[in-house]
Amino acid sequence: LSPAHRVADAPLAKRAAEEAEACELLLNSERQEGSQRLRAARTLLDYTDHPGARWEEAERHWAGLLLAEASDDLDTALTGDVEALDSGFRHLSAVLGEFPDGAGVADDAGEVLDGFLDRLPTDDACATERIAAWLGGREPGEKALERATGIVPEIEPGAKVGCGADLMADHQWAEALGRYEQVTDEYPDHELAAEARTGADDASAAIELDEVRDRLLVSTGSDIPDYCGTPAPYRKAAPYEGDGPHRALVFGDPDHKGELASSWLADGAGDAVLVICAEEPTMGATVETCPYESGLSAGGNQSVSFREKEIPIRVYEVRTGELVTERNLRVRGASCPETLEYEYLITDLGPPxxxxxxxxxxDVRNAYRSVIAP
Incomplete structure (x- = not known):
């Protein structure tokens, strides 16, 4: 061939090389579709940008790959996975940005979106709540996706109330309270607002009860809990009113607590009406004075005065955490037994x-009756 003829054939060779490279990209994309769909889509984009590309349906096929990926992501998002939700919407936006109107791709994207929205709300209220929060917070974009934001007011109140109930069952009081308060703040006229207000009250009460229980714990080496110095309210407790008996938690009087009627004693903070904090007893009024033999006393006798016990108490109403009375309980009893027992350390110096x-x-019950069963 002449040199002129060889120059004329060069563009044909170049095109053939370009088409071969493009074909290799297309084949790589097909191989990747089975397990690496997004990588296949990126490879297909490289193909569409290549000068040797000849397949006119390449971009539409690329859109199909992204829509398939979006569909899978949105399936995962139904578990409350907002990262998958974000990924799915990004894929939908990419497709709609490339095919805003034509080729039927917009309709295909709409079907993927509808397939997701039609499954809302899910059976998992907290998952639905996370989905609704993400949808409500997304930036405005393609009009074809805006109906996803429009569904939020339909699903969010029920999701928040349901999630609040689930969190209550898991004893996550503060988290539940947050969900209920969001409904009452954001949807005050919704049909579930009353249920949310009740839930918020229950959650607040549970938080209060936990706080009361914490303050009622008695530390090592002490008979008196922190509650006796810093009481706290529990709104669900029964009020301190009427004749009683008003079930009480008694601290600081181990000698007498066991003498009280079981119906007077609360099992815990949850059923207590009162918290009674007793301090060390002091000598009260003298009931009787009697002589007892004592070899160390003049005349051989020692006078012993028998005195009432006076127990300083503070009584708190659990419902309000307020101090309802502070007084001395007078505990009467028998005096002047025939034989008086007493303790001494080394030398017997006679009776006290x-x-x-x-x-x-x-006698013990009569002393406490004035407070517990007036």
Whole structure:
């Protein structure tokens, strides 16, 4: 061939090389579709940009790959996975941005979106709540996707109330309260607003009860809990009113607590009406003075005065956490037994000059009755 003829054939060779390269990209894309769909889509984009590309349906096929990926992402998003939700919408936006009107691709994207929206709300209220929050917070974009934002007011109130109930069942009181308050703040006229207000009250009460329980814990080496110095309210407790008995938690009087009627004692903060904080007893009024033999006393006798117990108490209403009374309980009892028992360390110096009376069960109950069962 002449040199002129060889120059004329060069463009044909170049086109053949370009078409071969483009074909290799297309084949790579097909191989990647089975397990690496997004990589296949990127390879297909490289093909469409290549000067040797000849397949007119390449861009439409690229859109199909992205729509398939979007569909899978949105399936995953139904579990509440907002990263998958974001990914799915990005793929839809990419397709709609490339094919805003023609080729039927916009309709295909709409079908993927509708398939997702039609499954809302899901059976998992907290998952639906996360989806609704993401949809409501997304930036405006393609009009074809705006109906996803429009569904938020339809699904969000029920999702938040349902999620609040699920969180309550898991004892996540503060998180539940947040969901209920969002409904009452954002949807005050919704048919579920009343249920949300009730839920918020229950969640607040549960938070209060936890706080009361924490303050009622008695630390090592102490009989008095922090509650006795810093009480807290629990709104669901029964009010301190009427004749009673008003079930109470008694702290600081281990000698007498066991003498109280079981119907007077609360099992815990959840059913208590009162918290009674008792301090160390002091000597009260003298009931009787009697002589007892003592070899160390003049005349061989030692006078012993038997005195009532006075127990300083503070009484709090659990419902309000307020102090309802502060007084001394007077515990009466028997005096002057025939034989007086007493303790001494090393040397017996005779009986003490003052001792407490010996209260019976009725004496103890009569003392506490004025507070617990007035």
């Amino acid at each position: 000059s003052e001792v407490y009376v010996t209260p019976s069960r009725d």
